[in-house]
Amino acid sequence: xxxxxxxxxxxxxxxxxxxxxxxxxxxxxxxxxxxxxxxxxxxxxxxxxxxxxxxxxxxxxxxxxxxxxxxxxxxxxxxxxxxxxxxxxxxxxxxxxxxxxxxxxxxxxxxxxxxxxxxxxxxxxxxxxxxxxxxxxxxxxxxxxxxxxxxxxxxxxxxxxxxxxxxxxxxxxxxxxxxxxxxxxxxxxxxxxxxxxxxxxxxxxxxxxxxxxxxxxxxxxxxxxxxxxxxxxxxxxxxxxxxxxxxxxxxxxxxxxxxxxxxxxxxxxxxxxxxxxxxxxxxxxxxxxxxxxxxxxxxxxxxxxxxxxxxxxxxxxxxxxxxxxxxxxxxxxxxxxxxxxxxxxxxxxxxxxxxxxxxxxx
Numbered sequence: 349x350x351x352x353x354x355x356x357x358x359x360x361x362x363x364x365x366x367x368x369x370x371x372x373x374x375x376x377x378x379x380x381x382x383x384x385x386x387x388x389x390x391x392x393x394x395x396x397x398x399x400x401x402x403x404x405x406x407x408x409x410x411x412x413x414x415x416x417x418x419x420x421x422x423x424x425x426x427x428x429x430x431x432x433x434x435x436x437x438x439x440x441x442x443x444x445x446x447x448x449x450x451x452x453x454x455x456x457x458x459x460x461x462x463x464x465x466x467x468x469x470x471x472x473x474x475x476x477x478x479x480x481x482x483x484x485x486x487x488x489x490x491x492x493x494x495x496x497x498x499x500x501x502x503x504x505x506x507x508x509x510x511x512x513x514x515x516x517x518x519x520x521x522x523x524x525x526x527x528x529x530x531x532x533x534x535x536x537x538x539x540x541x542x543x544x545x546x547x548x549x550x551x552x553x554x555x556x557x558x559x560x561x562x563x564x565x566x567x568x569x570x571x572x573x574x575x576x577x578x579x580x581x582x583x584x585x586x587x588x589x590x591x592x593x594x595x596x597x598x599x600x601x602x603x604x605x606x607x608x609x610x611x612x613x614x615x616x617x618x619x620x621x622x623x624x625x626x627x628x629x630x631x632x633x634x635x636x637x638x639x640x641x642x643x644x645x646x647x648x649x650x651x652x653x654x655x656x657x658x659x660x661x662x663x664x665x666x667x668x669x670x671x672x673x674x675x676x677x678x679x680x681x682x683x684x685x686x687x688x689x690x691x692x693x694x695x696x697x698x699x700x701x702x703x704x705x706x707x708x709x710x
Contacts, residue, residue: 349599351428353437356380356395362599368421368444369411394425398438401427408445419446474553476566478526492549492572494540511537511546518551525555526563535573548574601675601695607688609634609650618695623668637666653681653691662698674698 350371351360358376365371375383380395394404403426413419423442430436472489476482483501490497493509510518514536525532533552540547553568601618605611611629619626622637635643642664652659658680664672679693 349439349441351437351439352380352395354399354435356438358383359437365442368442391425395438398425398427399435401435403427408449413446419444420449421445470572472570474566474568474570478555478563478565489570492547492570493538494542494545496542509538509541511539513537525553525566528557528561530555530557532566532568547572548577602692603634603695604682604690604692605634606690607654609646612690621673621695621697622665639664639666639672649679650691653679654688656681656683656688665695 349360349362350358350365352358357379361371361376371383381387390406394406397404403424405422405424407422409421409423410418411421421442421444423440425438425440427435428437428439470488470491472492473486474489475484483503485497485501487497490501493501493506495501507515507519518534518536521534522532531554533550535548535550538547538549539545549570550573551568551570553566555563556565556567558564599617601621602613602615603611603618604613611632611634614626614629616626619629622629629637635646638646645663649659649661658678660676660678662674663677664674667673674697675695676698677693677695679691681688682690682692
């Protein structure tokens with residue numbers, strides 16, 4: 349983070365900013381454009397916009413790392429105000445996202461490989477004469493199941509290939525379709541007949557009925573989706589890693605509790621500001637970090653969260669050493685499927701904010 353006055357003179361700069369952009373203390377007090385004479389035009393536009401009260405950001409942008417290699421960062425440029433409400437200058441925050449971009453590139457390679465696999469995938473087709481009890485398959489169907497195409501495949505033999513944990517669900521889906529739902533779809537695991545390898549498949553079909561509502565025919569397709577499942581799992585893992593890295597890199601604290609006020613997550617900044625390790629806070633009620641007065645206030649705030657309301661206020665939380673730490677708190681409810689399931693809040697150190705803005709407004 350860096351702070352500039354209206355003339356773009358550097359007033360304050362954070363340690364991560366110094367490391368990321370190779371800024372020394374001697375640059376403090378100097379005009380930004382003298383330090384960086386070859387500024388891209390969109391940066392200059394962002395500076396001017398901030399001085400006019402607007403906020404601009406760039407989610408992904410390349411820059412040169414200290415070792416000379418290309419890195420990636422994202423930034424936000426916004427105005428900062430004095431106590432008189434006037435714009436006093438520009439505040440720029442930035443985060444290096446080189447590792448995230450590299451992991452995205454890795455994931456894109458996986459996705460590209462998957463697209464090639466998908467294009468070459470064999471789709472097995474099935475047609476079921478329910479009245480006559482006969483089922484016909486194409487060759488690709490046998491390949492998906494690893495079944496000898498010259499041997500008959502009965503319903504029971506098909507069921508024998510399905511993972512025991514998935515079989516009840518598959519039968520339930522099929523029975524629902526036969527009972528009048530008409531549409532059938534299931535994702536499940538099978539043990540291929542020829543090599544006993546565990547594979548994921550997706551089976552989808554339709555059931556036709558006569559005028560009396562009796563099922564007479566079913567038809568559909570089955571496809572091996574094992575690679576797709578692996579990609580989805582990898583994507584989820586990378587997403588989780590990126591979210592964890594982002595919150596841990598924030599200077600503000602992040603604190604999330606469930607509907608009962610039990611801590612389910614704190615980022616590194618939050619636990620450090622209170623003198624804890626993050627695993628010391630998870631699983632504990634937020635009320636155990638508050639005195640009796642703030643417990644009552646927190647209860648009132650919880651009622652507001654349940655109603656779906658967000659809030660911003662100043663509050664005290666107990667440090668591990670027993671002292672009070674004052675924060676500016678921004679809280680909002682977590683709603684899932686229309687139901688309140690918890691609260692997430694951002695905690696900014698009150699003293700640091702007060703010192704910063706009072707010193708700059710003088």
